[in-house]
Amino acid sequence: xxNKLKSFKGNNIIWIVLIVLIMILMYFMLSALFWIPxxxxxGSLGELPPAVVFINEYYTITIIPVLILVLYCLIVKKNxxxxxSFLPAGMGKDHRMLVEEDSYExxxxxxxxxxxxxxxxxxxxxxxCVGCAIAHGDIKLYFDFSASQFPxxxxxxxxxxxxxxxxxxxxxxxxxERINIHYPLWVAILVNGSFFGLLHIFNDGxxxxxLFNIVLCGIAFSLLRWYTGSIWMVMGLxxxxxxxxxxxxxxxxxxxxxxxxxxxxxxxxGISSLTYDYSFGVEGALPTAVIYxxxxxxxLLLAKKNGRFGELNMSYEKKAALAGTRTTDxxxxxxxxx
Numbered sequence: 001x002x003n004k005l006k007s008f009k010g011n012n013i014i015w016i017v018l019i020v021l022i023m024i025l026m027y028f029m030l031s032a033l034f035w036i037p038x039x040x041x042x043g044s045l046g047e048l049p050p051a052v053v054f055i056n057e058y059y060t061i062t063i064i065p066v067l068i069l070v071l072y073c074l075i076v077k078k079n080x081x082x083x084x085s086f087l088p089a090g091m092g093k094d095h096r097m098l099v100e101e102d103s104y105e106x107x108x109x110x111x112x113x114x115x116x117x118x119x120x121x122x123x124x125x126x127x128x129c130v131g132c133a134i135a136h137g138d139i140k141l142y143f144d145f146s147a148s149q150f151p152x153x154x155x156x157x158x159x160x161x162x163x164x165x166x167x168x169x170x171x172x173x174x175x176x177e178r179i180n181i182h183y184p185l186w187v188a189i190l191v192n193g194s195f196f197g198l199l200h201i202f203n204d205g206x207x208x209x210x211l212f213n214i215v216l217c218g219i220a221f222s223l224l225r226w227y228t229g230s231i232w233m234v235m236g237l238x239x240x241x242x243x244x245x246x247x248x249x250x251x252x253x254x255x256x257x258x259x260x261x262x263x264x265x266x267x268x269x270g271i272s273s274l275t276y277d278y279s280f281g282v283e284g285a286l287p288t289a290v291i292y293x294x295x296x297x298x299x300l301l302l303a304k305k306n307g308r309f310g311e312l313n314m315s316y317e318k319k320a321a322l323a324g325t326r327t328t329d330x331x332x333x334x335x336x337x338x
Contacts, residue, residue, distance in 0.1 A: 011182035013191060020175055020195070023072070027065050034064055051152050051260035058256055059159035062166040069169055082177045085231055086110070086169060109229035118236025125237070126244040129287040130251065133276035140266040141249060152260050156247045157239075164238035171196045171218065172225040172234050185226060186312040193218030204255030205279025213288045214254075220292040223299040226311070245281060252281035 048056075073079040089108045133139045145153075171192045179188035197215030200206065221234045228234075246253035250261030270278050277284030303309045 011178070013179055013183060013187070016175060016178045017191070017195060019178075020170065023065065023068050023170070024199070026068060030064050030068075031061055034061060049152065049259075051149070051258070052155065054259040055152070055156050055159050059156070059163040062159075062163040065166045065170060066162070069174060073174070079174070079178070082174055084108075085177060086173060110232040111230070114228060114230040114233040115236045118230075118233035118238075119240040120236075121233075122237040122240025122242075123244050125291050126241045126249075126282065129282035129285065129291060130245065130249050132287040133282060133285065136273060136275040138271050138273050138276035139251075140269045141263040142266055143262065144264050145260075145262045149260055153247060153262075156258070156260065157243055160243045160247070161235070161239045164242055165235045167196070168221070168231060168235045168238055172222055172231055176222060176225060181316045183315055184313045184318075185315070189219055189222040189226070189312075193220075193222050196221075200254055203280075205252065205277065205284065206255065207277060207280060207284050209286070209289070210277065210280045210284035213283055213285075213292065216289060216292045216296070217283075220295040220299075223296055227299045227303060227308070245283075252279065252283075254283060255280055 070083070073083050085108070087108070087110065089110045130139075134141065175192040175195065176188050179191055194215050196218035197211055200214050201211060203210075221238065224237070225231050225234050242253050245251045246256065246258045247260065248262050250258060250264040270276075272278040274286040276282060282288055300309070303311070
């Protein structure tokens with residue numbers, strides 16, 4: 001029987017990228033509608049502090065792409081299997097309302113432990129980059145935080161989690177999974193990592209090195225998603241990277257500077273060099289490239305050592321054909337004996 005999934009035009013990489021672009025356009029269109037009920041709700045609280053306005057404008061609003069993705073995967077049956085990779089470990093088959101029975105069984109390792117490991121990794125990675133900038137004399141930070149600001153800081157963390165997870169669900173979730181159905185995993189990793197970087201190209205202060213770093217970051221995140229089997233870990237790493245530089249150290253996060261943070265940058269002494277970019281922060285500097293290059297190399301070496309390197313050349317269709325199992329749309333994929 002011919003594999004219908006293989007002939008499905010949605011497996012074409014151009015079509016997948018186009019879907020993501022359409023969803024991004026929908027996000028900008030729906031953003032204006034989002035603020036109508038949100039402003040009414042928050043308006044009853046009186047005038048909001050500038051820090052809360054900043055968080056709402058750049059972080060809270062990103063709940064829309066999450067809702068769009070879930071709705072899209074529920075409507076388009078062939079995409080429902082993607083939702084399984086977002087769920088806690090072991091819950092895929094229990095959520096029959098979200099995921100139908102099929103042969104696709106992602107390596108699920110979405111556990112609190114992996115989420116915490118990701119958060120810790122993001123904190124250490126960003127702190128290391130900031131430490132390099134301080135040690136090199138590019139920036140000076142001073143502590144300026146009061147206990148009354150803690151609720152805003154906590155709200156900021158939750159909304160950064162929403163923003164970072166939104167990007168991960170689209171790139172290391174939807175784009176990663178959809179491309180890997182028909183194309184080798186290495187193609188899915190390179191395409192979603194590159195597209196992830198290019199979407200930041202219009203951010204304030206973008207440079208060639210900053211663009212390279214974000215593309216490299218996307219590739220490293222994809223490799224982590226694959227090797228650990230946990231998108232939760234990548235969500236945690238992404239969240240804490242953004243939160244650490246924006247809300248702990250008060251530095252630009254992809255060109256955005258928070259209104260509230262534990263530390264603040266002494267702008268009079270900030271300079272640009274290989275360890276820090278005055279406009280874009282540590283993401284536009286060399287230590288970030290070193291961090292994510294190191295992550296990439298370590299994962300590839302571990303994969304080779306553990307005999308998993310060949311997985312990078314596999315697609316779900318190829319796995320189904322080799323295993324003689326059904327494909328993700330339920331069609332037979334029996335292999336012939338030699």
